[in-house]
Amino acid sequence: MSKEVKQQEEQNTVMPAIALRGLTVFPHVLIHFEVSRELSVKALEQAMTAGSPVFLVGQRDISVESPREQDLYQVGTIANIRQILRMPGDNVRVMVEGQTRGSMVKLISSDPWLEAEVREIPEEIPGRATARTEALMRATYELFQHYAELAPKLSPDLLIHVLASQEPGHIADYIAQNIPMRNSDKQAILEELRPVRRLEKLHRLLEREVEILSLDSEIQTRAREQMSD
Numbered sequence: 276m277s278k279e280v281k282q283q284e285e286q287n288t289v290m291p292a293i294a295l296r297g298l299t300v301f302p303h304v305l306i307h308f309e310v311s312r313e314l315s316v317k318a319l320e321q322a323m324t325a326g327s328p329v330f331l332v333g334q335r336d337i338s339v340e341s342p343r344e345q346d347l348y349q350v351g352t353i354a355n356i357r358q359i360l361r362m363p364g365d366n367v368r369v370m371v372e373g374q375t376r377g378s379m380v381k382l383i384s385s386d387p388w389l390e391a392e393v394r395e396i397p398e399e400i401p402g403r404a405t406a407r408t409e410a411l412m413r414a415t416y417e418l419f420q421h422y423a424e425l426a427p428k429l430s431p432d433l434l435i436h437v438l439a440s441q442e443p444g445h446i447a448d449y450i451a452q453n454i455p456m457r458n459s460d461k462q463a464i465l466e467e468l469r470p471v472r473r474l475e476k477l478h479r480l481l482e483r484e485v486e487i488l489s490l491d492s493e494i495q496t497r498a499r500e501q502m503s504d
Contacts, residue, residue: 291321293330293389294389298333299461300351301465302373303374303448306373307368307369310367315388316367322356330354332351347379349378351379353374357370376395378394415446415481433453436449443474447470451464
């Protein structure tokens with residue numbers, strides 16, 4: 276075994292994993308969700324008992340009940356468990372805080388819970404913002420304000436948090452976490468490791484979401500006018 280490979284393996288960590296269906300969790304975000312599958316509940320319990328983080332990774336096909344390595348995305352989020360609540364029935368509600376992106380080297384076990392060897396993906400430290408990056412952030416702020424006007428259920432605190440941030444990667448992560456988007460689009464944001472490129476992708480996706488909301492608003496307005504007539 277070469278010295279380089281050995282150092283690589285030493286940087287990897289084995290931890291319980293949870294296959295997420297229809298959900299993507301981003302770093303530096305606090306989120307709660309329900310867990311119902313027995314292997315996921317056991318993974319949570321193992322992580323709590325061991326005091327270890329848990330690897331949250333998206334499932335490609337949400338209909339697969341017992342996922343294998345090929346059913347999971349490679350890039351996910353290493354998270355700390357903050358709270359576990361037992362719900363009526365067999366469901367568990369968990370609160371987690373995303374820490375950093377992680378790459379699944381391999382799935383070690385799938386019974387009685389998922390366990391994966393994970394390599395932490397270091398955050399790219401942003402350099403001094405260029406004029407182009409600043410323009411991109413301003414355009415995203417403006418577009419997100421427009422989105423907030425079209426989505427009345429959006430929390431005002433979300434808009435304040437986005438406007439207060441000056442980190443392009445975090446802005447992209449935070450918006451992607453908190454607005455309804457196709458899960459494949461959220462995964463694409465998660466897998467983009469370059470902060471500015473990540474914000475560019477988010478901006479394109481946000482443009483589409485604003486267009487959809489605008490069309491939806493027009494359709495509802497026309498429907499109300501027709502009913503009134």
